[in-house]
Amino acid sequence: MKKIKVLDCFKDKNFYKIILENSPFYVDGKGGQLGDRGSIQGTKILEVPEENSVIVNHELPPGEYFYFIDEERRLDIAIQHTAQHLFSAIAYNDYELNTVGFRMADNYSTVDLDSKELSLHIIEELENKVNDFISKGSHVLINVIPRDEANNLSTLRKKISDKVQDDVRIIEIEGIDTSACGGFHVENIKDLRVFKILKYEKIKGSYTRFYFLAGNRAIEDYSNKTNITNSLIDKFSCKSFEILSMADKLLEEKKKLETELRLLSQDCGTMVLEKLLEYPIQWGDKKILFYSGDNKVVNYISQNVNTNNYIFIGTWENGGLVTSKTISCGDFAKYLNVLDGNIKGGGNSERANLKGNIDKTFILCALENFLKL
Numbered sequence: 001m002k003k004i005k006v007l008d009c010f011k012d013k014n015f016y017k018i019i020l021e022n023s024p025f026y027v028d029g030k031g032g033q034l035g036d037r038g039s040i041q042g043t044k045i046l047e048v049p050e051e052n053s054v055i056v057n058h059e060l061p062p063g064e065y066f067y068f069i070d071e072e073r074r075l076d077i078a079i080q081h082t083a084q085h086l087f088s089a090i091a092y093n094d095y096e097l098n099t100v101g102f103r104m105a106d107n108y109s110t111v112d113l114d115s116k117e118l119s120l121h122i123i124e125e126l127e128n129k130v131n132d133f134i135s136k137g138s139h140v141l142i143n144v145i146p147r148d149e150a151n152n153l154s155t156l157r158k159k160i161s162d163k164v165q166d167d168v169r170i171i172e173i174e175g176i177d178t179s180a181c182g183g184f185h186v187e188n189i190k191d192l193r194v195f196k197i198l199k200y201e202k203i204k205g206s207y208t209r210f211y212f213l214a215g216n217r218a219i220e221d222y223s224n225k226t227n228i229t230n231s232l233i234d235k236f237s238c239k240s241f242e243i244l245s246m247a248d249k250l251l252e253e254k255k256k257l258e259t260e261l262r263l264l265s266q267d268c269g270t271m272v273l274e275k276l277l278e279y280p281i282q283w284g285d286k287k288i289l290f291y292s293g294d295n296k297v298v299n300y301i302s303q304n305v306n307t308n309n310y311i312f313i314g315t316w317e318n319g320g321l322v323t324s325k326t327i328s329c330g331d332f333a334k335y336l337n338v339l340d341g342n343i344k345g346g347g348n349s350e351r352a353n354l355k356g357n358i359d360k361t362f363i364l365c366a367l368e369n370f371l372k373l
Contacts, residue, residue: 001066004040009060015046016059023052024069026184032102033183034077041065076215078184080109082140082173083130083192083214085185087111089177090129092157095122099158100207108198108217112207123200130195133176137190141172153178194218261296269300276301283368286311286326292360295319307350313363320354320363322347327371335370336363 005021018040025048028035035048040060047055081104088099091113101112150168151160155178160168164180171181173189186192196218198211213221229240236246272291281288289312291301298314302323305312311324322329333345333352340362345354 001068003064004067005064006040006060006062008062011059012055015055015057017049018054018056018060020052020054023048023054024067025054026074027051031181031183032104033081034073034104034106036069037073038067038069040067074184075186076217077104078186079192079215080104080213080217081181081183082185082189083195083212084109084111085171085177085179085181086133086173086189086192087126087130087195087210087212089157089173089179090133091126093176094129095126101209108211108213111210111212112203113210114206115208116202116206118200118208123197127195127197134189134192134195137188138174138176139188140185141174142185143170143172144168145170150180156180191215194222196221265294265296266300268294269297269304272297273301273304280310281364283371286371288313288364288367290314290360290364292316302351311367313367315354315358315360315363318355318357320358321352322354323351325350332367332370335373336366339366 002024004024006018007021008019009016011017025036025038025045026033027048027050036045038045040054040056043056043058043060045054045056049055084099084102084104088102088111091097091099091111097113097115097118099111100114101110103110144167147160147165147168150156150170153170155172157177157179160180168180169182170178171185172178192214193216194214196213198213198221200208200210203209229243232243232246233240236243238246272293273289276289276291281290287310289301289305289310291298291313292315295316298316298321302312302314302321305323307323307325309326311322311326313322314320322332328349329352330347330349333347333354336343336354337345340356343354343356343358345352345356347353
């Protein structure tokens with residue numbers, strides 16, 4: 001194991017920021033790529049925010065320490081990044097589509113192409129062409145050359161930024177692409193194994209964003225979705241091609257049941273409200289209606305009770321509401337929280353929503369005391 005020198009360490013929110021001498025860790029977000037992870041003397045690296053600094057989970061005083069870089073993570077990043085180069089190259093070479101954005105996350109990566117009119121046929125072609133190129137294999141070459149020489153490369157897919165004045169790191173996928181890039185890449189395109197577009201969507205009015213996976217990420221996704229498919233086949237007792245129709249059928253049944261439940265809740269709410277109005281709780285000039293039961297019934301009552309004349313309190317499991325124009329419901333909710341910190345909630349003068357287990361005796365006693373304030 002190699003050693004690294006810690007120059008300084010200080011508290012940064014809930015973690016610690018370490019300043020390093022000649023840090024070997026790749027910075028998060030540089031070139032759209034994920035940064036390195038690993039450890040310093042067993043202290044876990046959580047983030048690499050900038051050159052020569054890392055965020056860790058424990059304090060580490062200045063000194064020399066052994067460090068570890070997660071090489072498996074680096075390989076995965078190299079696979080995803082090289083897959084982006086290949087996808088962008090085929091999009092540019094075969095369809096004259098420019099890459100205008102790239103972002104890598106722990107679960108997927110995205111590429112933005114400068115078109116909003118891509119047909120499903122073209123998208124399927126793109127994916128197939130990427131996988132066909134992977135299967136044939138091609139060397140991925142890395143060279144560092146002077147800035148002027150790099151800009152004169154006839155095979156360069158994208159012009160090098162004028163901000164770059166030093167030597168340029170060139171990534172070449174033999175036979176298809178040449179690009180300037182400082183990120184991780186595989187040695188041969190076959191290392192990508194497989195490329196998969198997860199989904200695509202229109203963004204910013206004129207671009208299409210592609211979500212993709214490559215390598216083990218894609219293989220694991222295939223495996224997970226196969227397991228999900230098999231599970232649905234067992235649950236529905238159907239063939240794989242019948243799953244969507246079975247799901248549509250269940251959704252239709254769910255909509256019907258929800259409609260029936262809403263109508264039943266309204267009928268129940270009407271009857272409950274009529275009963276409550278027969279025997280309101282009377283305190284001075286205030287009339288209180290209390291009901292505990294289904295939240296749909298409670299909400300129906302709250303929408304139909306005359307709040308000019310009544311204070312309605314409705315509760316259900318782990319929640320409730322208060323509505324009235326005769327008191328400040330929001331202030332009452334705050335008062336309840338003062339009395340019992342486990343009851344949360346808030347609202348305006350005419351209605352307040354509550355969270356927590358609310359006992360009838362407790363809330364009515366609280367209201368009685370509140371009215372005396």
